[in-house]
Amino acid sequence: MGNGPFPLRQPVSRFARRSSAGFRVRSSQYLREVGMRIVVDLSRCEGYAQCAFLAPDAFRMHGEEALMYDPSPDDARRDQVLRAAAACPVQAILVDQLEGRDAPVEASGS
Amino acid sequence: MTSADNLRAFKRDGRIVVVGASLAGLRAAEALRAEGFTGSLTMIGDELGEPYDRPPLSKQVLTGWVPAGDTTLPRRRDIDAEWLLGVPAGGLDLATNHVRLADGREVPFDRVLISTGVRARPWFVESEAALDGVFVVRTREHAESLRQALAAGPSRVLVIGAGFTGSEIASVCRERDIPVTVAERAPAPLVGALGAMIGEVAADMQRAHGVDLRCGVKVTQLEGDAQGRLRRAHFDDGSTVDADVAVVALGGIRNTEWLRDSGLAAGVWGIACDTGCRALDLNGLVTDDVFVAGDVARCPNPVYEYRLISLEHWVNAVEQAEVAAHNMVSGQADRWPHLSIPLFWSIQFGVNIKSVGVPTFADEVAVTQGSVSDHRFVASYGYRGRVTAAVSFDNAKWLDHYRRLIETAAPFPPPCPTPDQPVDMKPVPVDFPGPTLLAEGATVVVTGHDPGERRVTSAQQHP
Numbered sequence: 001m002g003n004g005p006f007p008l009r010q011p012v013s014r015f016a017r018r019s020s021a022g023f024r025v026r027s028s029q030y031l032r033e034v035g036m037r038i039v040v041d042l043s044r045c046e047g048y049a050q051c052a053f054l055a056p057d058a059f060r061m062h063g064e065e066a067l068m069y070d071p072s073p074d075d076a077r078r079d080q081v082l083r084a085a086a087a088c089p090v091q092a093i094l095v096d097q098l099e100g101r102d103a104p105v106e107a108s109g110s
Numbered sequence: 111m112t113s114a115d116n117l118r119a120f121k122r123d124g125r126i127v128v129v130g131a132s133l134a135g136l137r138a139a140e141a142l143r144a145e146g147f148t149g150s151l152t153m154i155g156d157e158l159g160e161p162y163d164r165p166p167l168s169k170q171v172l173t174g175w176v177p178a179g180d181t182t183l184p185r186r187r188d189i190d191a192e193w194l195l196g197v198p199a200g201g202l203d204l205a206t207n208h209v210r211l212a213d214g215r216e217v218p219f220d221r222v223l224i225s226t227g228v229r230a231r232p233w234f235v236e237s238e239a240a241l242d243g244v245f246v247v248r249t250r251e252h253a254e255s256l257r258q259a260l261a262a263g264p265s266r267v268l269v270i271g272a273g274f275t276g277s278e279i280a281s282v283c284r285e286r287d288i289p290v291t292v293a294e295r296a297p298a299p300l301v302g303a304l305g306a307m308i309g310e311v312a313a314d315m316q317r318a319h320g321v322d323l324r325c326g327v328k329v330t331q332l333e334g335d336a337q338g339r340l341r342r343a344h345f346d347d348g349s350t351v352d353a354d355v356a357v358v359a360l361g362g363i364r365n366t367e368w369l370r371d372s373g374l375a376a377g378v379w380g381i382a383c384d385t386g387c388r389a390l391d392l393n394g395l396v397t398d399d400v401f402v403a404g405d406v407a408r409c410p411n412p413v414y415e416y417r418l419i420s421l422e423h424w425v426n427a428v429e430q431a432e433v434a435a436h437n438m439v440s441g442q443a444d445r446w447p448h449l450s451i452p453l454f455w456s457i458q459f460g461v462n463i464k465s466v467g468v469p470t471f472a473d474e475v476a477v478t479q480g481s482v483s484d485h486r487f488v489a490s491y492g493y494r495g496r497v498t499a500a501v502s503f504d505n506a507k508w509l510d511h512y513r514r515l516i517e518t519a520a521p522f523p524p525p526c527p528t529p530d531q532p533v534d535m536k537p538v539p540v541d542f543p544g545p546t547l548l549a550e551g552a553t554v555v556v557t558g559h560d561p562g563e564r565r566v567t568s569a570q571q572h573p
Contacts, residue, residue: 037184039163043425043453046506047462063460064486065504068170071163072180096184 035075037096038085040067044092051084051093059084113441120220121439124149127209127217128191129199130225130365131155133163134404134427138223139189141435151191152217154209156198157249165424167253168275169457172282174261178254198365199226202372207399221438224369224381224389225404225431228362228422233270238332243340244356247275259355260286267291268343268353270329272299274456276359277312281458284319291322291351293329293343304469304501306541308489311482311503315459322351332356362422364406374400377568380408380420385447387434392554392566401438403430409448413516414471414498423454451513455506461485466509467499467516469540476523476537480505480530487532488512491540492522 038058040051047065051058058073058081073081085093126142128135131153139151155161163181170176194211201210202224208216230246233239243264245256260267260283267283269276272294283290296302298309299316316323324345331344344350366376374397375382375390381402382390387409389400402409404427408420433448440446455464469475472491478500480487488508491499496519500512508527515524523537558564 037182039184041425041428042165042455042457043423043464045455047504062457063462063504065506066457066460066462068173068175068457069166070170070176070180071166072176072182094184094186098185098188 036073036078036081038069038071038073038081039094040069041092041094042067044090046090048089050087050089054087055080055084117439117441120149121145121147122149124220125152125218126150126221126223126438127152127154127219128223128225129154129202129209130223130227130404130406131157131193131195132161132225132227132404132427133183133424134225134227134431135223136161136183136185136189137428137431138225138403138435138438139191140186141432142439143187143189145436145439147439149220151189152194152219153189153191154194154197154199154211154217156196158196162250164248167250168247168278169282171250171253172247172257172260172279173285174257178250178257181250199368202369202374202400204373204397204400219399221399221401223401223403223434223438224406225402225427226365226368227405228364231358231360231363233332233356233358233360235332238334239358240338241332241334241340242338243354244332244358246358247279248362256355256357260288264288264353264355266351266353266355268293268329268351268356269359270343270356271359271361272296272312272316272323272325273302273359273361274300274458276357277316277458278456279357279359280316280321281319281460284321284459289320289322291324291353292316293327293345293351294323294325295328297325299323299325302470302542304465305472305475305491307475307477307538308501311485315461315485319459324349324351362405364420366406379418380406382408382418385410385412385449386437386445387430387448388437392568393564394566401434403427403434411452411468412449413451413519414468417471419452419468421452421454423452425453426450451516453509453513462504462506463501464506464509465499465501466513467491467497469499469501470542471498472540474522474537475540476535477532478524478535479508479526479528480532482532490515490522490524492537495522496520497522497524 045067049061052061057077059069062068085095161183163183166181171178198212199209200212208218210216230248266289269280269292272292277299280290280292299312301309328346329343330346333342335341342350342352364380369376373391375392383402384396387401389397389402405422408418410416410418429450433446437445453466469491472493474492478490486504488502488505497515502509554566554568556566
């Protein structure tokens with residue numbers, strides 16, 4: 001395809017990332033060094049709030065039934081988040097299954 | 111070689127290109143590997159960075175809780191793909207099976223999945239859209255810019271369009287104690303998706319939370335100051351509102367322009383496909399090697415009279431991706447049809463709004479459970495005497511019940527399944543304003559006389 005060699009690492013974004021210490025830019029803005037990632041299938045979620053009880057830093061109820069969550073919880077909360085995912089009555093919480101991953105690279109620059 | 115031999119060879123050494131590297135594209139790539147596809151996989155996307163989730167962008171990102179760069183999607187497996195990011199696709203050549211990138215490069219494929227999604231519809235006056243303080247929300251960069259503007263404490267935010275995204279943004283503003291005006295052309299918020307009755311409930315909810323809700327009005331002009339900053343909006347009734355932030359929430363535009371000369375049945379309405387997510391060409395013929403998934407797909411649903419329906423729903427993207435991926439590496443006899451009942455959710459003003467089915471496919475609506483005044487109820491939608499959809503406000507546990515009613519064409523109105531029977535269960539006309547997405551069509555020209563010559567060309571694909 002004539003794309004030429006790609007740089008192996010590209011910044012995901014320049015956004016500052018929150019940590020427990022406040023706001024800072026952390027090294028994991030690069031793709032191969034990532035923290036925990038989750039997504040909740042809110043079409044399945046029925047607001048049982050087990051997650052908000054087990055991992056309150058990552059899952060919060062918004063009103064009686066609506067769930068808000070942090071898609072990149074602090075790694076220090078990993079055990080809590082895994083417990084929350086396991087306890088979800090409708091199994092709506094997906095936690096990243098990968099440690100290292102194949103990194104997307106930029107198409108330009110060939 | 112038999113077709114089974116061909117399929118085995120394709121699964122081993124074939125080339126699959128996925129155009130559109132967001133939720134549907136990523137989930138399809140994961141499913142292809144899970145199905146045993148070991149050939150080459152190329153992911154093409156116009157945005158840089160890994161695929162990320164969009165629903166949080168109008169909610170927990172704007173409240174300031176979650177940074178916009180933190181919604182990267184988790185992975186279920188390594189997809190061992192070549193990623194071509196930062197350059198959109200510019201064309202599709204089905205004679206030679208190539209995707210052409212906007213920078214001119216060509217990417218060959220044996221099979222291709224199109225999941226290019228939608229982009230935000232911009233404000234219609236370019237110079238006004240360029241004013242400081244005018245935003246749309248679709249990408250994480252958009253969300254980050256708006257988050258910063260909200261954090262700066264604007265004197266007033268104007269939200270243009272009271273669909274789901276606009277309403278969610280208005281809700282975030284009130285949560286952050288920012289004065290907000292919502293302008294909507296329809297008589298109430300959410301009316302286009304859920305009808306007049308639910309629209310009234312949504313309007314009550316907004317006003318109860320301090321939103322300055324102005325319905326039945328059109329924003330005619332966004333006025334800037336000498337420094338090019340937004341300061342005022344003008345309405346068609348002569349009124350104005352002073353605001354330093356405006357969020358244009360007028361829905362999306364499907365990313366199909368790059369398919370203009372491809373011969374596919376693609377246009378503003380999406381890309382038509384069969385229930386197996388195989389794209390149709392302009393003649394209505396099913397293609398063998400082109401598949402479609404996500405917001406850009408326009409798929410027939412047998413439950414809704416086989417009408418072609420496009421859905422900008424998270425779970426629709428996930429499900430179509432699974433079906434498309436499976437069918438891309440399966441023989442005819444093993445193919446799956448995508449036969450789901452659509453599901454949707456929105457979180458606003460502390461209420462969990464969910465829907466099942468297609469509420470626009472209805473002539474009547476009735477509250478069948480709970481209490482509207484408590485904002486905790488289920489409304490059922492019916493079409494010619496059968497249940498076609500349901501919407502819940504803080505009552506999501508019951509939606510599965512209504513899904514089964516829809517799947518079994520249960521009579522409308524359905525009885526209340528719980529003791530909290532509403533005072534008034536009488537069906538009322540659903541009263542949608544104007545044409546709905548189900549009515550959108552294509553204008554085509556048919557030419558030729560012999561069966562071998564008859565062809566369709568598109569007359570108004572991209573007005």
